[in-house]
Structures are given as C-alpha cells and as structure tokens.
Amino acid sequence: MQLVVYILVYPLLWLISRLPFKVIYFISDGVYVLLYKIIGYRKKVVRNNLALVFPEKSESERLLIEKKFYHHLCDMFLEMAKTLGITNKQMKKRYVFTNVEVFQKLENEGKNIMIIMPHYASWEWVFSLNSMVKSKAYAIYQPIQNKYFDKLVRDIRSKYGTTLIKTFESRKIIADAKERDELITVGIISDQSPMLQRARHWANFMDVLVPIHVGAEELCKSHDMIPVYLKVNKVGRGFYEASFKILAENPNEVENYKISEAFMRETEKAIREAPEYYFWTHKRWKHMGKAPKEFQKEPAKAGNS
Incomplete structure (x- = not known):
C-alpha cells in the first residue's frame, strides 16, 4: 500500500516542481480552501494553541493569525515539492543568508557547529x-513511516550535499566524524514536545511550563560544537531571509539547560513578531500541567499549572 500511495502522489509532486512559482501559489490558494475551509485540517489544535499562548488577543485577532498560518502552511508544502526542480539561481534569490560571515568565521576557526x-x-x-x-x-x-516518501524527503533535503541522519544514530555518527577530525555542521529542529517519560528539563515557552528538548545542547557540550540559532524571516511569498546568532561561544562553560532555554527565548521572539509563520498544528503544549514538583516553582500561565 505504501508503494501504491507513492506511485499515485509522486507524479503530482514532480509536476509541481516544474511549475513556475506564480502557478504554484495559484494552486496553493486552492489547496488552502480545501485544507482549511473544507477539511479543516487540525483546526481545533491550531485554535487551542493560539488561545493558550495569546489569551490577550481577541478572538478575531487569533482568527486572522489562524487564516494566515494556513495560507503559509500550504505555500510551504508546495515550496518543498518545488525543491525537486528549483535552480541554484532561484534558491539564492529566494532564500538569503544575511550574515553568512558569522558562520564562515566559526568554520575558519576550526569550530564544529550545531544549527x-x-x-x-x-x-x-x-x-x-x-x-x-x-x-x-x-x-x-525523524523518518517518515512510508519508506518511499522517506527516501523522497531525504533526496530533496540532500540536494545540496547534506547527509540526513536519524535521531537514534546521531551521537555515533557525530562521534565518528570527530574521530576522523572532520569539520562538521549539524542541523536540528528542536522545538517539538519531547516524550513525557524522557523529559529531563522543563521551562516556560510562551508563558506555559512545558518539557523542552535538550539533545542539541547535550551534543554541543559532549562534542565541543558551537550552538547557533537560525532565525528565518518571511519577507514575501516564497522569499526568506535567514540570520545566524551564536547562543554560546563556550558551551561547556554554560550552566546546564541554559542553551536550550536561550533557544526557546529566540523562538518566542520570532513567534511574537509574526505568529502566523509558526507550525501551530503541532501539539506543542500537550504536557502542560504535568511538570515534576521541582520545576513548578517557575510560574506557569494562569489556569495551566
């Protein structure tokens, strides 16, 4: 069945990747109507998340964020498909790194980097x-259950030479690279909600006390990697600007979990600046109110402790 689904969907993705961006965004507007107005994909989750973290906003203000988010979600999905056929020239024009010299300076100093x-x-x-x-x-x-789509995603994301590694194998692969004295950069998305039984640290995120991932920080400390936050701004439809911010020059000198908390603070800033670009379909706050007693000294949002 996995193969059948892949065979049916892949030709459509390939076709989208060959279309001009103007046509892609015309299609995206149609997908928005289907996804948001007809199917209502995870609409309840999105509304609950927005009501939780933005209680000060009116219902109409949150509804506007919600609609903008779904428009962005549709754009982003089609942009991912477009990656199959995008040219290097188009990519450099549409995804601009504003201060890549920060990154290159660390490389020139022989530093391994964790984005x-x-x-x-x-x-x-x-x-x-x-x-x-x-x-x-x-x-x-994290691998996709459908092994054919998992391979497709890996092919798309490795288009520029990046090697994708699964979470459970990351420590060994990074250690092996260090053993070979290989200059490396490792990228990780770290704002998901960890499994409750594996949560080692809790902190406020958007004024709600939740467990946070600390794996990136632990990798930085154990392998002497510089943690760098990548802030991405959407400056237009299909146009982004990304900038680097070093979270710690000497990670092993930073108190445990403070790098992880710094990452969450930077993420909060981005969300408050333009909340419609955050991935609100995630159940990011699903473990609120379940913190061990030693963490409950941190003030949680009223009604959620």
Whole structure:
C-alpha cells in the first residue's frame, strides 16, 4: 500500500516542481480552501494553541493569525515539492543568508557547529547553505513511516550535499566524524514536545511550563560544537531571509539547560513578531500541567499549572 500511495502522489509532486512559482501559489490558494475551509485540517489544535499562548488577543485577532498560518502552511508544502526542480539561481534569490560571515568565521576557526532552529517560516530551504560553506553537513531528522516518501524527503533535503541522519544514530555518527577530525555542521529542529517519560528539563515557552528538548545542547557540550540559532524571516511569498546568532561561544562553560532555554527565548521572539509563520498544528503544549514538583516553582500561565 505504501508503494501504491507513492506511485499515485509522486507524479503530482514532480509536476509541481516544474511549475513556475506564480502557478504554484495559484494552486496553493486552492489547496488552502480545501485544507482549511473544507477539511479543516487540525483546526481545533491550531485554535487551542493560539488561545493558550495569546489569551490577550481577541478572538478575531487569533482568527486572522489562524487564516494566515494556513495560507503559509500550504505555500510551504508546495515550496518543498518545488525543491525537486528549483535552480541554484532561484534558491539564492529566494532564500538569503544575511550574515553568512558569522558562520564562515566559526568554520575558519576550526569550530564544529550545531544549527538549532524551530518549525518557523521555512526550514526546508536551509539546506541550500551547504553550497556556501566548507564543512561536512549533517541534519538530524525523524523518518517518515512510508519508506518511499522517506527516501523522497531525504533526496530533496540532500540536494545540496547534506547527509540526513536519524535521531537514534546521531551521537555515533557525530562521534565518528570527530574521530576522523572532520569539520562538521549539524542541523536540528528542536522545538517539538519531547516524550513525557524522557523529559529531563522543563521551562516556560510562551508563558506555559512545558518539557523542552535538550539533545542539541547535550551534543554541543559532549562534542565541543558551537550552538547557533537560525532565525528565518518571511519577507514575501516564497522569499526568506535567514540570520545566524551564536547562543554560546563556550558551551561547556554554560550552566546546564541554559542553551536550550536561550533557544526557546529566540523562538518566542520570532513567534511574537509574526505568529502566523509558526507550525501551530503541532501539539506543542500537550504536557502542560504535568511538570515534576521541582520545576513548578517557575510560574506557569494562569489556569495551566
């Protein structure tokens, strides 16, 4: 069945990848009507998330964010398909790294780098960075259940030379690369909600006390990697600007979990600036109110403790 679904869907994705952007966004507007107005994909989750983190906003204000988010979601999905056929010239024009010199300076100093980013704006096109740097690029990802689509996603994301590695194998692969004295960059999206039984640290995120992922920080400390936050701004339909911010020059000198918390603070800033570009369909706050007693000293949003 997995193969059948892939055979049916892949030709459509390939066709989209060959279309001009104007046509792609015309299609996206149609997909928006289907996804949001007819199917109502995860609409309840989105509304609950927005009501939770933006109680100060009116219902009409949150509804506007919701509609903008679904428009962006449709655009981003089609942009991912377009990656199959996008040219290097188009990519450089549409996904601009505004301060790549920050990254290159770390490389020139022989530093290994951990790029940490949230599900915000566009994370699919960040792989184009690999054409501008000299380090070996790895990206940690969660495999898709359909093995054929999983291979497709890996092919798309490795278009510029990035090697995708599964979460459970990341520590060994990074350690092996260090053993070979290989200059590396590792990318990870780190704003998901961790499994409750594996949560090691809780912190406020958008004023709600939740468990947070700390794996990126632990990798930085154990392998002497510089944690760098990638902030992505959507400046127009299909146009993005990405900038680097170093979270810690010497990660092993930073108190445990403070790098992870710094990442969450940067993510909060981006969300508050333009909330429609965050991935609101995730059940990011599903474990609120379940924090161990030692963490409950941190003030949670009223009604959620």
